[in-house]
Amino acid sequence: MCAAKNNETAVPESRRSARDRIFEAAKDLFYRHGIRAVGVESIACEADATKMTLYRNFNSKDELVAACMRDHDRDFWAWWDSVLAPHTGDPQAQLMALMAAFSHQCEEQPRGCPMLNAVVELQEEDHPGRAVIVQNKLRIRERLSALCREIEAHDPDTLADALYLLIEGAYISLLVLKGSDTPAEALPRIAETLIAAHIEQ
Amino acid sequence: MCAAKNNETAVPESRRSARDRIFEAAKDLFYRHGIRAVGVESIACEADATKMTLYRNFNSKDELVAACMRDHDRDFWAWWDSVLAPHTGDPQAQLMALMAAFSHQCEEQPRGCPMLNAVVELQEEDHPGRAVIVQNKLRIRERLSALCREIEAHDPDTLADALYLLIEGAYISLLVLKGSDTPAEALPRIAETLIAAHIEQ
DNA sequence: TTGAAATGTTACTGACCGGTAACTCTCTCG
């Protein structure tokens, strides 16, 4: 690991602080290879830094993981808001835009949701990263539920649960049926059917 | 790990072969704690055996993992068939029974699907356990698809994909929202709505 | 220019990992 060092992308690489480089490297490596599979040494190496610098900026590997999860959480909600923004005031369009966006994201990020993958590896109840993930997922469920109430669905909580399960299923099934012909493509069509069934008449 | 040894369940413990004990211990520990988190030493210890006996019966940890996955696969299809059996000839009842059974299973097995969890940790493309898992999931999708065709759904493949995603989502979300109030409970209701929408008129 | 903070370098610790060698014990079955 950390072999070639072919990243000669002009100036910015050394312009960023070592802390930022380590952080980015950690996010990337944890996502691509899994948390337990990536050692702190290879993170430092990939960031063109050293293990000492890593430990000067993060108290432990676990806290580095937690920091990465917090960043993924921030990224996620920024993305979420950007998807909803064009359809402000039209909750049904927002729901459909969300499901389409999730479907597209599944095609672009072949390892699915970084937080969902992490939670499988972080089964220790008190891992500092777990709380971040759990809160992220709870909030997704809440927001979906709120949207479903806005469209006056017959059973908003059940509809929200359905959409939530579909999203998680789409993410996780990418790790199994990677590449071609994933069921995640059907996400928008399925959502349309479900929503229609919950608001008809 | 491997502390108390309070398993004084009469005779059968020492009556079974060491191989079987190791196998059962591995299945259990891998499921409860994750594959990378469990060392071969603790498997042997939990099975009241030794590491040498483990390696005399399994060529490597990876092959032990693969063997466990094959067994999970066998268990899964036996369970699947037992759910379908009471409703032979009535594919719609079979589908509903399946979804209800998945929902119940999610309450009883708080760590979800052992194969789904494993595939997150086994991202090496050539891991001997991966093929077993991928084939299991492909077959689920096929069988769901076949059932959806039997009930003459308008779009059987999309309906099958929806049910598949819901199942996987229900499994994986157990690891996040463990315990109370999981969306998996809504599985039968959601399935009913979806199926109804796909066969009306 | 100077001084402090950030970063790099090297070497190390103790623990655990997967896997093996060589030898002994115990049980079953012919």
Added chain:
DNA sequence: CGAGAGAGTTACCGGTCAGTAACATTTCAA
């Protein structure tokens, strides 16, 4: 009884892991 298979015991290998100590160097701002 005797032999052989299955299983236990102990000690070991080389590698990797997370984390630390002590010291040298760079960077940058006052």
